[in-house]
């Protein structure tokens with residue numbers, strides 16, 4: 001991997017998981033053709049031989065057996081590597097990334113809310129300090145980069161203002177956050193918990209108690225022989241510490257455990273048998289796994305192990321087998337957690353660890369895979385999943401801010417996993433009652449999976465139809481015929497299509513006609529007119545086409561298809577010193593809506609989505625900001 005040669009100084013062993021990011025940006029040669037902006041374009045695999053049927057039927061009914069539990073609307077979220085939080089969220093609490101706000105708001109508009117985790121491998125070495133000076137919220141402490149840290153991750157210093165930034169974001173759009181408890185030593189550096197509770201308040205959703213402990217031996221963070229029983233002892237130590245201080249009375253009920261990657265022989269079964277969910281029933285809020293289907297570690301870190309060729313990996317992602325096998329192996333684990341009344345999450349995932357594969361992780365094919373995977377996780381009774389976000393050097397980012405020195409002429413890059421989060425929000429809707437069923441459609445053909453969604457007590461509400469086949473001639477396009485038994489079927493339905501010319505395309509995908517464009521071109525708002533197709537029904541049968549490649553979401557109740565316009569933000573602020581367009585809540589809050597806020601440094605002019613004719617945006621935002629500032633002032637009072 002030529003583009004990663006600068007990382008060879010990090011030659012490591014045993015780094016098999018880890019949604020890793022480049023830690024030494026100063027030493028890295030970030031050029032636009034690497035990582036999130038690489039130009040690798042792969043060859044789509046040939047059509048299957050024999051071909052599956054290109055015309056098949058689906059019959060739906062109320063309350064179909066095998067459907068999932070009710071899935072929360074805020075299902076797909078993001079896991080942001082702690083060490084890049086300042087690139088993604090904002091420079092500090094007064095300079096929030098406007099494209100980030102917009103991207104999140106698009107999803108929240110559809111789902112009502114979203115979960116975002118700030119953590120990852122770097123959380124285990126983080127230390128919270130009151131103030132880092134110079135308006136900074138995050139610093140890598142390279143002086144401490146020795147000892148038992150084989151990934152050479154410099155310990156992270158976090159300022160309180162990172163938490164204030166997160167809290168401020170939650171005032172703009174409904175984000176609830178997860179933080180990680182640093183696990184490197186058994187003092188647990190609980191400041192992050194205390195301050196997290198104090199500053200984030202009700203927006204702190206949970207606290208991860210360890211991150212992939214099954215890799216701690218491989219990463220030399222624990223001695224050889226450290227196993228599930230040792231992890232439980234450490235958890236006990238944490239709970240004992242929290243029990244001793246009333247400041248943790250909420251936090252000690254919000255733990256997320258054990259976040260294993262099913263590696264090195266560790267399983268959920270072992271931890272369950274050790275009584276994890278019984279002994280700590282009062283402490284555990286969520287049970288979580290972290291998992292990637294593959295890894296690109298050998299290429300990125302020059303470690304031993306298989307160097308996987310992206311072209312050879314590409315077909316692996318273009319079939320239902322991958323999501324089905326990956327999610328499916330957790331069926332017993334999610335069932336046991338539910339028997340103890342605990343929701344089960346996929347806390348960190350993406351196409352492949354160590355940054356993903358160029359040409360695969362950033363392709364339209366990966367977008368189809370990610371959506372199939374998300375639906376299969378829901379079908380397997382996961383209650384949520386978070387796609388990982390790394391720095392500029394990785395291939396799998398849902399979204400990537402431009403490098404700091406290029407913000408004057410570059411905007412954000414929106415990747416396949418972001419489209420998936422947006423579409424999944426629409427698939428599940430806002431009701432929290434959606435149930436997902438893998439229909440094993442078309443005789444289980446792996447290139448044409450389909451799911452049914454049921455809402456409000458098992459009423460069929462949507463159909464999610466995939467076609468992984470890449471065929472520009474259209475001969476591999478699907479015709480799916482469907483009907484609903486026992487119900488009076490609407491005479492017309494609506495559909496939205498997710499498409500691109502080829503599975504190997506890397507930009508300009510369209511969801512219902514709208515796109516986030518090319519690399520470096522997005523301010524976080526979709527462009528183009530939303531197009532919703534009419535589906536005609538003949539008697540009790542309706543038909544819809546699924547392009548090759550593509551995905552179609554059928555709205556069985558046509559009234560649910562149209563999205564209300566999102567309140568989004570525009571900005572005129574582009575500076576070279578700050579990381580791209582940012583909003584200064586202070587400037588907005590004092591503008592009273594009369595001043596020309598766009599003339600101020602870092603200022604933002606507030607707009608609404610292009611299809612929003614109302615002018616209420618500014619005043620609403622200012623109300624929100626006043627509330628925000630009130631909260632902040634209150635929080636800062638000693």
Ligand SMILES: *[C@@H]1O[C@H](CO)[C@@H](O)[C@H](O)[C@H]1NC(C)=O
Nearest residue numbers: 028029030031032403405406
């Ligand atoms: C930004 O910085 C990177 C890394 O130093 C460099 O490779 C790139 O050329 C710079 N871009 C510009 C426009 O100067």
Ligand SMILES: *[C@@H]1O[C@H](CO)[C@@H](O)[C@H](O)[C@H]1NC(C)=O
Nearest residue numbers: 091092093094095134135161
């Ligand atoms: C954020 O950073 C800017 C620029 O460094 C600085 O002017 C501002 O005071 C900082 N805000 C906070 C809350 O630290």
Ligand SMILES: *[C@@H]1O[C@H](CO)[C@@H](O)[C@H](O)[C@H]1NC(C)=O
Nearest residue numbers: 066067068069331379380381
């Ligand atoms: C999900 O949970 C439901 C309800 O308990 C159950 O019927 C179904 O079999 C589970 N699905 C899977 C794939 O395990």
Ligand SMILES: *[C@@H]1O[C@H](CO)[C@@H](O)[C@H](O)[C@H]1NC(C)=O
Nearest residue numbers: 072073074112113430431432
């Ligand atoms: C869905 O669940 C979320 C989280 O519990 C909650 O905030 C929201 O109000 C619920 N929505 C509905 C429609 O009940």
